[in-house]
Amino acid sequence: MKKEKILCCALCAAFWIFTANACGVLPEGIPENKNIDISSSLTDSSSMTNFYMTDSSGYSDSLSADSSSSDSEKDDSSDSSQNVMENVTDIEITQESHDKELTTENPYVTADLDRPDLAFAPNDAVCKYLGRTELSDDILWCAMSGTGCEFEYTGKNLEITFKGDSSVNDYYNHRARIGIFVNGERAADEIISENEISIPVIKSENEDTYNVKVIKLSEAEMSTVGIKSIDIDDGESISPAAERPHKIEFIGDSITCGYGIDDDNPYNNFSTATEDITKTFVHKSSEILNADYSVFAMSGYGVLSGYTSDPSQINTEAIIPPYYCNLGYTNASFTGSGAPQNYSWDFERFRPDAVVINLGTNDFTYCQNDSDKLESFIQSYADFLRQIRANNPEAEIFCTLGTCSQQIYSQVEQAAERYCAETGDEKVHALLINSGDASYGYGANWHPSEASNTLMGDILADEIAKVMNW
DSSP: OHHHHHHHHHHHHHHHHOOSOOTTOOOTTOTTOTTOOTTTTTSOGGGGHHHHSOOOTTOOOOOOSOOOOOOOOOOOOGGGGOOOGGGOOSOOOOSOOOOSOOSSOOTTBOSOOOOOSEEEOOOTTTOEEESSEEEETTEEEEOSTTOEEEEEEEEEEEEEEEEEOGGGGOTTOOOOEEEEEETTEEEEEEEOOSSEEEEEEEEEEEEEEEEEEEEEOSOTTTOOEEEEEEEEOTTOEEEEOOOOSEEEEEEESHHHHTTTTTOOOTTSOOOGGGOOGGGSHHHHHHHHHTEEEEEEEOTTOBSSOOOOSSTTSOOOSSBSGGGTTBSOOOSSOOTTSOOGGGSBOOGGGOOOSEEEEEOOHHHHHHHTTOHHHHHHHHHHHHHHHHHHHHHOTTOEEEEEEOSSOOTTHHHHHHHHHHHHHHHOOOOEEEEEOOOOOGGGOBOGGGOBOHHHHHHHHHHHHHHHHHHHTO
16 A cells, blocks of 8 residues: 555656646556556656647637537437336335435435336336447446436436446546436436445426436446446336437547546546546537447557557557457456456447547557657558448548647548558548647646537537538
């Protein structure tokens, strides 16, 4: 413990050295984080200073007036009134009412009602799955940012029961963060720190119909969470939410995960408690385009190399391609059900119309301005495009970069051009995204603020709409 305290103090001092966008920084001090070399992480901070001193000149000073995060409006499909009591499981609700104070005041809890009578397993008969999820032993496990479920509920007494994973006792506070949205409004915001927890969502004297969306706000590598049951009273109904007209997959790193977006002090370190996918360009562009989205992103990851504090040492453990055909990767584990890296992903479950890649920032910590390394990055990126195309044969692919660092964007363009020239694929596009200047503010470790993400989302949505004729 003494060693960990010394490390923690040293890390804090090191972060004060960095005076600009440290978008590739990994959360240090996480037990068994396979992307961190503790012995060398602080030995040569000067070698990375130029990387963090990124140039934001030329960035636009304009910002969209609407920087708020909103979810979809309630769907009025007639299916929402369908009673699905025949799908009820034999789960017996015996847990005491959840008495932990919610971090968000819930405007939909206005009546003092007992625990609901029935518990439904979150299968596809009662809810629409969001992102790459895995139903195992009637528990819907969520790993990646943005995973969860969405359903229409008619009634007046709704709770949702969650299952914690091995991170619930994590003393570094890297537990899973979840949000529950009712009719697009945040009704609950919770860090999962118990093995099992039931959260009141709707408690009302009057019956009504609601759109309910459960979203894992934090990323996969540190923690996962299981949705154990959707709990309602006898005579009430739940049914899957309607599919949106478009689908987008996002592949990326910490920027895509919303690393530190709820922390306006750039000198603060990583915490899952300050990650929120609903405030990122991912969620914002999808809302503009009325699209369902799926995220495959992990902080510090790259295509050729993950983040490294020593450019002479490549980090091949923290790269996306080896895990892309799985649910993901985590240092935690599903309770009694393995981990996301042990599950193959069935691409038929989510066929995106568009795939957005935002990778390269962490690769640059290794490549720097070395021509041989940059050539290896170009080839690795082109190879990854082949892998993406093999699993998404009809999607338009957008290769984006620009947030925090633009140094490797030329190589992203070259990779796209090389892939297209070699394959004849005409559905790949390179896009440099403007994330604003310092006036937009920063999140933890100099990651993009919500204001920057709003600008990015607007730009990306506009480009996708043009290419896709949406």
